[in-house]
Amino acid sequence: MKLTSKYYLNSLRNSFLMAFGIILGLSLSFGIVLRSAQSENLDYSISGFELTFMIFTLVTGLVSFRESFRFFQQNGISRKSQFTGWAVSLLVLSAVEAVVAILSGRVLGLFFNYRGIFNQLYQTLQTSGNPALLLVQEFLWVCMACLVLGWAGFSFALLYYRLSKMGKILVSILVPGTLFILLPMADQHFLGGSYAWLLEKAGMLITGYLPGGIYPMVPVAAALVCSAVLAVLSWLMMRRAEVRS
Amino acid sequence: MKLDTALETPIYLQIAAGLEDGIFMGAYPEETQAPSTTELSVSLQINPATVLKGVNLLVEEGILYKKRGVGMFVSKGAQEKIREKRQNAFYEGYIRPLITEAKKLGLKEEQLLKLLERGYQE
Amino acid sequence: MNAITCTQVSKNFGDVKALDQVSLSFEEGKIYGLLGRNGAGKTTLLNCITGRMFPTGGEVYVDGETALENEKELKKIFYMGQQELYPEEMTVNKVFYWTGQFYGGFDLEYAQNLCQKFGLDPKKKTSKLSTGYRSIYKLITALAVDAPYILLDEPVLGLDAGHREMFYRELLENYAEKPRTIVLSTHLIEEAASLLEEVIILHNGRVMCHKTCEELLHSGYTVSGKQSEVDAFIAGKKVLSQQSIGGLKTAVIYGKPEEDMPQTLETGRMDLQKLFVAMTEENGGELL
Numbered sequence: 001m002k003l004t005s006k007y008y009l010n011s012l013r014n015s016f017l018m019a020f021g022i023i024l025g026l027s028l029s030f031g032i033v034l035r036s037a038q039s040e041n042l043d044y045s046i047s048g049f050e051l052t053f054m055i056f057t058l059v060t061g062l063v064s065f066r067e068s069f070r071f072f073q074q075n076g077i078s079r080k081s082q083f084t085g086w087a088v089s090l091l092v093l094s095a096v097e098a099v100v101a102i103l104s105g106r107v108l109g110l111f112f113n114y115r116g117i118f119n120q121l122y123q124t125l126q127t128s129g130n131p132a133l134l135l136v137q138e139f140l141w142v143c144m145a146c147l148v149l150g151w152a153g154f155s156f157a158l159l160y161y162r163l164s165k166m167g168k169i170l171v172s173i174l175v176p177g178t179l180f181i182l183l184p185m186a187d188q189h190f191l192g193g194s195y196a197w198l199l200e201k202a203g204m205l206i207t208g209y210l211p212g213g214i215y216p217m218v219p220v221a222a223a224l225v226c227s228a229v230l231a232v233l234s235w236l237m238m239r240r241a242e243v244r245s
Numbered sequence: 246m247k248l249d250t251a252l253e254t255p256i257y258l259q260i261a262a263g264l265e266d267g268i269f270m271g272a273y274p275e276e277t278q279a280p281s282t283t284e285l286s287v288s289l290q291i292n293p294a295t296v297l298k299g300v301n302l303l304v305e306e307g308i309l310y311k312k313r314g315v316g317m318f319v320s321k322g323a324q325e326k327i328r329e330k331r332q333n334a335f336y337e338g339y340i341r342p343l344i345t346e347a348k349k350l351g352l353k354e355e356q357l358l359k360l361l362e363r364g365y366q367e
Numbered sequence: 368m369n370a371i372t373c374t375q376v377s378k379n380f381g382d383v384k385a386l387d388q389v390s391l392s393f394e395e396g397k398i399y400g401l402l403g404r405n406g407a408g409k410t411t412l413l414n415c416i417t418g419r420m421f422p423t424g425g426e427v428y429v430d431g432e433t434a435l436e437n438e439k440e441l442k443k444i445f446y447m448g449q450q451e452l453y454p455e456e457m458t459v460n461k462v463f464y465w466t467g468q469f470y471g472g473f474d475l476e477y478a479q480n481l482c483q484k485f486g487l488d489p490k491k492k493t494s495k496l497s498t499g500y501r502s503i504y505k506l507i508t509a510l511a512v513d514a515p516y517i518l519l520d521e522p523v524l525g526l527d528a529g530h531r532e533m534f535y536r537e538l539l540e541n542y543a544e545k546p547r548t549i550v551l552s553t554h555l556i557e558e559a560a561s562l563l564e565e566v567i568i569l570h571n572g573r574v575m576c577h578k579t580c581e582e583l584l585h586s587g588y589t590v591s592g593k594q595s596e597v598d599a600f601i602a603g604k605k606v607l608s609q610q611s612i613g614g615l616k617t618a619v620i621y622g623k624p625e626e627d628m629p630q631t632l633e634t635g636r637m638d639l640q641k642l643f644v645a646m647t648e649e650n651g652g653e654l655l
Contacts, residue, residue: 003468003469006468007465007468011454067454067455068454070450070452070453071452071453071454071457071465073417073418073419073452074446074448074452074453075465075466075469075470076417076418076438076441076442076444076445076469076470077438077441077469078418078436078437078438078441079436080436081438240421242414242419242420242421243414243419243420243450243452245450248561254636255581255584255585256561256581257581282543283539283540283543283544286539286542286543287536287539287540287543289561290532290535290536290539290561290562291561291562292398292539292561292562292563292564292580293539293542293543293546294397294398294564295561295564295580295581
């Protein structure tokens with residue numbers, strides 16, 4: 001497991017640094033352009049590290065399975081070690097991403113009007129809350145968001161790997177078709193808006209905007225539960241995965 | 246040493262014969278080290294187990310002996326042993342069929358001896 | 368006795384029985400030839416042994432322990448397959464590095480030496496190599512790794528004659544220095560025949576024959592001579608193959624040469640490749 005994590009983190013390092021470099025460059029140039037163009041009545045703000053890292057983690061999850069699986073099989077590594085190695089690596093990656101995103105945001109905040117995604121979503125809490133507690137919450141929020149996306153990418157890649165050609169086509173058509181066409185249409189005609197209601201509630205849960213108030217730790221807990229479910233599903237699919245030609 | 250995989254003689258016998266030839270002709274003098282199994286295996290591209298089988302044949306006959314940790318050595322008196330062995334084989338392999346064939350051809354002992362004499366003189 | 372042992376290993380792909388109750392052992396310190404035509408099940412067998420695939424039935428043991436998902440045992444096997452399992456972006460040097468990490472005891476100096484001998488630039492990415500060199504870097508990895516069981520699937524694929532000979536030489540030198548189990552799986556056997564100690568022939572997913580190479584080569588012989596005489600001689604014998612050029616005929620016969628062989632016929636040793644082809648032809652297996 002130690003070795004498999006080492007391999008995963010090793011292969012992630014370069015692409016992570018690249019993603020970080022790109023978003024840093026973009027933020028800086030946007031910041032400079034916007035600040036120099038600033039007039040009295042133009043309010044600007046920049047952000048983006050968290051979102052970039054979340055997408056990066058999703059993509060990492062998507063591309064991490066097949067290549068590493070084959071490589072580990074070549075080297076006589078059990079599927080169990082591969083799985084635990086990935087789980088540890090993803091957790092480390094998510095934590096590093098959260099720290100880097102928060103730190104970069106704070107540093108950029110010294111020069112520009114930088115506002116991270118957490119600050120934007122929970123602006124109302126910023127004035128009233130305890131700053132130390134907020135920092136911990138921000139870390140957990142970004143970290144868990146990355147984690148759950150990483151697991152989503154990984155389990156989706158595994159699903160694709162395990163499915164036959166026919167299965168792949170079916171999933172590719174049916175899943176988006178159901179979610180974005182069939183259900184909204186059915187909602188309009190038969191379900192009487194209950195699908196839209198469900199989406200709204202899900203959205204509220206994801207952000208933590210609940211009827212009783214704003215709770216940023218609710219999405220953190222939700223992400224943790226989702227990650228656990230996806231991890232279990234991934235393991236079930238990985239347990240019997242074979243090298244195919 | 247030349248091996249011929251097309252021959253019916255098994256490879257290990259060919260190896261034994263090749264080594265024996267080398268010893269008999271003095272290429273590997275007595276009390277010196279004989280080529281190692283590894284050397285033979287690599288240079289002839291033959292499985293070491295096969296080579297070993299051939300070498301062991303010569304060990305059994307007392308032509309080679311093992312020095313622990315050093316390797317195979319040619320025994321003292323190996324050449325003489327090989328000569329003896331080959332002389333015996335000569336009788337079985339050449340003289341016996343010669344006489345059988347001579348009898349078939351109706352040659353008498355004196356006639357055959359005359360022919361042998363002629364062979365030596367030519 | 369330490370060994371890789373398969374007991375009644377089967378593997379089905381849908382309705383196709385790729386392996387049908389294969390039982391065999393690869394014992395410690397021997398060089399094996401795993402022969403079989405394309406589709407005989409060689410690669411599937413090796414995949415099942417190394418856990419890249421799950422057998423549908425049966426069990427694989429390494430040194431007496433179940434091998435499936437057992438890292439301690441799997442680390443004893445290095446399997447060079449025909450498939451490219453290394454990441455495309457990985458350089459040969461990195462392959463050496465990680466093999467050392469995973470297996471331990473990788474002889475990097477030896478590997479570098481071999482690269483030089485074969486004219487392989489280890490700084491290159493594996494995906495940028497030609498077919499021949501793609502075999503070569505994996506062969507070098509297999510030779511330099513410290514594992515007691517080395518499985519090589521079609522090891523000389525794409526290698527030219529010079530490189531093939533070089534490989535056999537290096538293999539024997541390596542084996543002499545560090546005897547271990549080496550399995551050469553191939554359908555082109557003649558040039559490797561003298562390297563082998565034992566031969567296992569797979570046919571249609573079953574073990575058709577498992578003998579020492581010497582035994583197998585002596586299970587038949589060739590006769591050649593005038594067509595009419597050869598025809599007369601082979602009548603009523605188990606003929607594996609026959610071939611005539613002009614008035615001359617050569618036949619491969621299963622069994623031992625007889626004492627009363629006509630003097631005008633010449634006998635010879637069987638050619639492993641021919642024997643193998645004859646045996647794996649339709650109904651060929653009934654001969655054994």
